[in-house]
Amino acid sequence: MATTVGQLAARINCRLCGDESLPVSGVASLSSATSADLVFVQEERFFDRALASDAGAIIAGEFATSKPASKPLLICAHPRLAFARAAALLCQPVSYTSGIHPSAVIHDSVRIGEGVCIEAHAVLEEGCILGRRVHVGPGVFLGAGVELGDDCDLRANVVVYSGVRLGQRVVVHGGAVLGSDGFGYVRDPQSGRHEKFPQIGSLEVGDDVEIGANATIDRGALDATIIERGVKIDNLVHVAHNVRIGEDVVIAAQTGVSGSSVIEKNAVVAGQVGIADHVRIEEGAILGAQCGVPSGKIIRGKGVVFWGTPARPIREYLKELAALARLAKKK
Amino acid sequence: MATTVGQLAARINCRLCGDESLPVSGVASLSSATSADLVFVQEERFFDRALASDAGAIIAGEFATSKPASKPLLICAHPRLAFARAAALLCQPVSYTSGIHPSAVIHDSVRIGEGVCIEAHAVLEEGCILGRRVHVGPGVFLGAGVELGDDCDLRANVVVYSGVRLGQRVVVHGGAVLGSDGFGYVRDPQSGRHEKFPQIGSLEVGDDVEIGANATIDRGALDATIIERGVKIDNLVHVAHNVRIGEDVVIAAQTGVSGSSVIEKNAVVAGQVGIADHVRIEEGAILGAQCGVPSGKIIRGKGVVFWGTPARPIREYLKELAALARLAKKK
Amino acid sequence: MATTVGQLAARINCRLCGDESLPVSGVASLSSATSADLVFVQEERFFDRALASDAGAIIAGEFATSKPASKPLLICAHPRLAFARAAALLCQPVSYTSGIHPSAVIHDSVRIGEGVCIEAHAVLEEGCILGRRVHVGPGVFLGAGVELGDDCDLRANVVVYSGVRLGQRVVVHGGAVLGSDGFGYVRDPQSGRHEKFPQIGSLEVGDDVEIGANATIDRGALDATIIERGVKIDNLVHVAHNVRIGEDVVIAAQTGVSGSSVIEKNAVVAGQVGIADHVRIEEGAILGAQCGVPSGKIIRGKGVVFWGTPARPIREYLKELAALARLAKKK
Numbered sequence: 001m002a003t004t005v006g007q008l009a010a011r012i013n014c015r016l017c018g019d020e021s022l023p024v025s026g027v028a029s030l031s032s033a034t035s036a037d038l039v040f041v042q043e044e045r046f047f048d049r050a051l052a053s054d055a056g057a058i059i060a061g062e063f064a065t066s067k068p069a070s071k072p073l074l075i076c077a078h079p080r081l082a083f084a085r086a087a088a089l090l091c092q093p094v095s096y097t098s099g100i101h102p103s104a105v106i107h108d109s110v111r112i113g114e115g116v117c118i119e120a121h122a123v124l125e126e127g128c129i130l131g132r133r134v135h136v137g138p139g140v141f142l143g144a145g146v147e148l149g150d151d152c153d154l155r156a157n158v159v160v161y162s163g164v165r166l167g168q169r170v171v172v173h174g175g176a177v178l179g180s181d182g183f184g185y186v187r188d189p190q191s192g193r194h195e196k197f198p199q200i201g202s203l204e205v206g207d208d209v210e211i212g213a214n215a216t217i218d219r220g221a222l223d224a225t226i227i228e229r230g231v232k233i234d235n236l237v238h239v240a241h242n243v244r245i246g247e248d249v250v251i252a253a254q255t256g257v258s259g260s261s262v263i264e265k266n267a268v269v270a271g272q273v274g275i276a277d278h279v280r281i282e283e284g285a286i287l288g289a290q291c292g293v294p295s296g297k298i299i300r301g302k303g304v305v306f307w308g309t310p311a312r313p314i315r316e317y318l319k320e321l322a323a324l325a326r327l328a329k330k331k
Numbered sequence: 332m333a334t335t336v337g338q339l340a341a342r343i344n345c346r347l348c349g350d351e352s353l354p355v356s357g358v359a360s361l362s363s364a365t366s367a368d369l370v371f372v373q374e375e376r377f378f379d380r381a382l383a384s385d386a387g388a389i390i391a392g393e394f395a396t397s398k399p400a401s402k403p404l405l406i407c408a409h410p411r412l413a414f415a416r417a418a419a420l421l422c423q424p425v426s427y428t429s430g431i432h433p434s435a436v437i438h439d440s441v442r443i444g445e446g447v448c449i450e451a452h453a454v455l456e457e458g459c460i461l462g463r464r465v466h467v468g469p470g471v472f473l474g475a476g477v478e479l480g481d482d483c484d485l486r487a488n489v490v491v492y493s494g495v496r497l498g499q500r501v502v503v504h505g506g507a508v509l510g511s512d513g514f515g516y517v518r519d520p521q522s523g524r525h526e527k528f529p530q531i532g533s534l535e536v537g538d539d540v541e542i543g544a545n546a547t548i549d550r551g552a553l554d555a556t557i558i559e560r561g562v563k564i565d566n567l568v569h570v571a572h573n574v575r576i577g578e579d580v581v582i583a584a585q586t587g588v589s590g591s592s593v594i595e596k597n598a599v600v601a602g603q604v605g606i607a608d609h610v611r612i613e614e615g616a617i618l619g620a621q622c623g624v625p626s627g628k629i630i631r632g633k634g635v636v637f638w639g640t641p642a643r644p645i646r647e648y649l650k651e652l653a654a655l656a657r658l659a660k661k662k
Numbered sequence: 663m664a665t666t667v668g669q670l671a672a673r674i675n676c677r678l679c680g681d682e683s684l685p686v687s688g689v690a691s692l693s694s695a696t697s698a699d700l701v702f703v704q705e706e707r708f709f710d711r712a713l714a715s716d717a718g719a720i721i722a723g724e725f726a727t728s729k730p731a732s733k734p735l736l737i738c739a740h741p742r743l744a745f746a747r748a749a750a751l752l753c754q755p756v757s758y759t760s761g762i763h764p765s766a767v768i769h770d771s772v773r774i775g776e777g778v779c780i781e782a783h784a785v786l787e788e789g790c791i792l793g794r795r796v797h798v799g800p801g802v803f804l805g806a807g808v809e810l811g812d813d814c815d816l817r818a819n820v821v822v823y824s825g826v827r828l829g830q831r832v833v834v835h836g837g838a839v840l841g842s843d844g845f846g847y848v849r850d851p852q853s854g855r856h857e858k859f860p861q862i863g864s865l866e867v868g869d870d871v872e873i874g875a876n877a878t879i880d881r882g883a884l885d886a887t888i889i890e891r892g893v894k895i896d897n898l899v900h901v902a903h904n905v906r907i908g909e910d911v912v913i914a915a916q917t918g919v920s921g922s923s924v925i926e927k928n929a930v931v932a933g934q935v936g937i938a939d940h941v942r943i944e945e946g947a948i949l950g951a952q953c954g955v956p957s958g959k960i961i962r963g964k965g966v967v968f969w970g971t972p973a974r975p976i977r978e979y980l981k982e983l984a985a986l987a988r989l990a991k992k993k
Binding site for chain 2: 103105121123139141143157159161162175177180181183185186187188189192193194195196197198200214216218221222223236238240254256258272274276290292294309310316319320322323324327
């Protein structure tokens with residue numbers, strides 16, 4: 001979508017310095033920008049590189065106010081955020097043509113909102129309910145009774161087990177599996193065999209959640225697994241049965257969350273973190289990459305970074321690493 | 332399936348105290364139970380909560396024998412196990428209607444047992460053999476010569492490479508890949524390029540195995556990868572070529588087992604564990620979450636818990652952590 | 663493909679000792695070989711076992727020159743490499759019959775080279791370009807504008823997002839997802855909500871790359887994610903946006919590489935390694951299993967092994983482990 005920097009600046013709440021009539025039609029990095037592209041500079045030290053780039057215009061922080069500039073500047077407090085919003089305006093999201101591919105297999109009872117796009121080879125079982133403008137990608141499977149809110153976007157080969165409910169604007173990337181059986185068994189002390197504990201709970205996903213490629217989120221055993229509004233889950237993350245993840249939590253790739261653990265809102269979990277069962281990560285805590293939280297622990301501290309296994313405040317952990325390095329050198 | 336607590340108690344070997352005629356039709360957690368539901372209490376301290384719940388009846392340990400109770404009690408030595416068995420009786424498993432969906436693509440040579448259900452868009456190549464009551468979910472791929480024993484259940488979008496053999500009652504969750512090529516190359520010292528080592532072995536999976544969503548199990552290089560009876564493998568687990576996993580082993584999510592390692596029967600492997608190549612985990616050993624077993628090591632000790640990288644008995648590891656914490660505080 | 667050991671020895675540059683007319687038609691391990699099979703011995707101490715096996719002929723190192731042998735010997739400097747090459751000659755790779763299955767859904771604009779095989783239920787969107795002899799497995803999805811070079815082999819249920827480009831002879835195993843959105847958000851400091859940073863870059867994969875089952879490789883945010891020639895990526899590996907992986911790098915299972923990191927050519931990355939963002943792994947460095955490289959770090963040293971989190975030269979790490987063990991014993 002082409003527009004002018006003047007119109008764009010107004011829509012993303014930036015102060016414009018320079019020619020408001022310059023046309024702009026895309027966003028880019030400094031190295032790949034053309035004259036039709038907008039770029040952004042978060043830190044002053046990169047400003048000269050942005051000016052020297054081929055970009056048509058620059059989103060920059062307040063530091064740029066006093067700078068002589070050969071290109072239009074869009075000045076604001078949060079350039080990266082303004083850039084993200086500009087991109088959302090300029091770059092058309094993948095657009096799906098409403099309609100149902102003839103090869104999709106859809107049970108008669110499925111209720112489909114207006115503007116829905118169901119692609120080739122999708123399979124929708126009995127009683128699914130799809131809101132408006134939902135996209136069901138090719139090869140997607142929706143088990144019986146799955147509910148998808150308006151504007152959900154399920155990419156190719158996603159698997160959703162029966163009864164899972166997604167809110168609005170949930171994006172699920174290729175190959176993710178939602179609502180699979182949790183990993184629960186009871187050992188018969190006599191035979192030594194593992195018998196299956198019922199995995200008949202549900203999975204509820206709130207609005208504006210994004211779930212990465214090949215991630216897996218299990219349904220609850222008896223109750224529900226709950227992913228609240230705004231949670232972002234990266235590729236290959238595993239969420240076990242009965243977990244509850246609070247609003248706006250971010251979980252990076254390959255992290256695993258074991259059964260019945262709770263991650264409260266605004267927590268940040270880096271990649272390859274292991275959270276054992278019945279853990280509580282309290283609001284706003286930050287778990288560093290690869291750290292491990294043992295069974296039943298509580299992690300507390302808004303904005304405090306934890307690291308290591310067992311996870312401890314990073315300051316402690318770094319002190320221990322330093323002490324160990326000194327000790328090893330002595331010997 | 333509705334029944335009475337009296338009939339149920341008899342089938343799961345519990346001693347009934349109370350009204351045997353009470354109807355019961357499901358299982359639930361304490362918080363979600365209705366009067367038609369059975370709940371269980373493993374520990375005495377939760378017994379009052381169970382009594383106060385809306386549940387119709389309670390499975391409880393011997394501790395409940397002397398308790399005054401307002402609901403029928405089903406008393407036994409292992410309440411959790413009895414509850415799992417009650418659930419297996421009361422909760423109908425997902426039932427599949429026998430038949431082949433017209434969109435499935437099935438080679439003429441495939442042999443199909445009675446009561447088999449093959450769902451939409453499944454693809455079965457030459458020479459597959461399916462036992463009785465097998466379920467092949469939507470979008471499943473079975474390569475040439477795959478054999479599935481009676482009552483196997485493959486959920487949506489599972490991929491099974493050619494020649495893989497599964498025993499009876501094997502459950503494979505959505506997106507799992509069985510029999511893919513192992514990761515084996517030989518470097519040409521002159522060109523520096525990696526040339527493929529043959530990955531032409533097989534994968535054999537025993538009876539009563541369950542494999543989690545998006546798990547991957549490679550075929551052997553020249554011989555076989557073997558998963559024995561009763562093994563339970565969680566989501567996103569990786570099992571490499573030529574691994575052998577013994578009976579009733581349990582492996583939690585995101586663990587990886589490298590080439591040619593052996594896990595003997597009854598071992599328990601927690602989540603995110605890394606087992607390098609040519610390792611032997613001996614019978615009944617327990618590997619704690621995130622621990623790492625280096626190449627060629629032997630882990631020995633029934634019931635002994637190992638932790639850390641390199642994995643060592645947890646008592647040692649905890650002592651080391653404590654010593655390190657003290658050391659860091661001194662400085 | 664049957665041949666004689668004489669002909670085979672000539673093709674794989676081995677010196678033959680013994681009857682050149684012996685027919686050979688396959689490769690095998692020592693334990694499973696029949697008289698029609700070739701085996702190999704990398705180390706002298708296994709030579710007697712090879713002689714005692716049922717194998718028809720043996721590839722062995724120079725150490726075997728002086729040995730009395732009851733079977734033909736194919737002698738060379740690198741037996742494992744010669745064996746891999748013999749296997750490539752003797753074992754027919756999976757062969758695909760050229761043609762397009764009628765259930766595949768292919769946009770009219772797709773360009774298809776000669777000898778291509780597109781299997782059942784594959785979906786190819788607008789503008790895809792397939793080179794010669796490409797194999798598109800069952801249930802594979804190719805988004806708009808995907809380009810696959812000659813002899814690419816995509817196994818069942820692979821998902822390729824729009825615009826991804828693969829070189830020649832790229833093998834992608836079942837369930838892998840290529841070109842999914844990177845994990846990038848900008849937090850609005852006022853609402854606390856995460857807004858999506860554009861993920862509109864590309865993914866470019868060079869020749870002779872192999873990608874494991876259920877691996878995920880994200881497209882770049884604004885620029886490209888780049889996997890260079892000859893890279894081998896194991897199952898369940900995650901590669902984030904804007905990563906660059908140099909030629910002939912090997913990455914074992916379940917490793918994760920975060921955004922904008924660079925792995926230079928010939929590096930070796932073991933399993934479950936975590937590489938944070940903006941890291942540089944320099945040429946030929948070796949990262950041991952489960953190690954972690956913190957954000958922004960540079961790892962340097964051809965052939966040097968690094969271990970632990972934060973990753974350090976293994977010699978240091980082992981010293982520290984030993985010092986810690988001693989310290990814990992004292993107390």
